[in-house]
Amino acid sequence: MITITEKAKGKIEHLMQDAALDESYFLRVSVKGGGCSGLSYNLDFDNETKPGDQPFEDQGIKVVLDMKSFLYLAGTELDFSDGLNGKGFNFINPNASRTCGCGESFSV
Numbered sequence: 001m002i003t004i005t006e007k008a009k010g011k012i013e014h015l016m017q018d019a020a021l022d023e024s025y026f027l028r029v030s031v032k033g034g035g036c037s038g039l040s041y042n043l044d045f046d047n048e049t050k051p052g053d054q055p056f057e058d059q060g061i062k063v064v065l066d067m068k069s070f071l072y073l074a075g076t077e078l079d080f081s082d083g084l085n086g087k088g089f090n091f092i093n094p095n096a097s098r099t100c101g102c103g104e105s106f107s108v
Contacts, residue, residue: 008080009059026062030069
């Protein structure tokens, strides 16, 4: 399961409103190869589930992960920072053994 902080929830809802997405859309969180540490995080809005998808809900936000991503992201917290030292979504991933300086990629 992925948990979502209050700040991340607010930003996700804001982005969905700006894009005029209805309630059939959810947040798809995935992992793909790449980045300076080997794996990178990916966030997108989607309204179609695929075989093997793992659905969750936290703070009223529907989140879907494919099975491969679930194995890398179980127990991860999604946060959002809008401070001077960096702006954007942050993943606090207990499975990551190494992360890059920007926080956008990791390895296990």
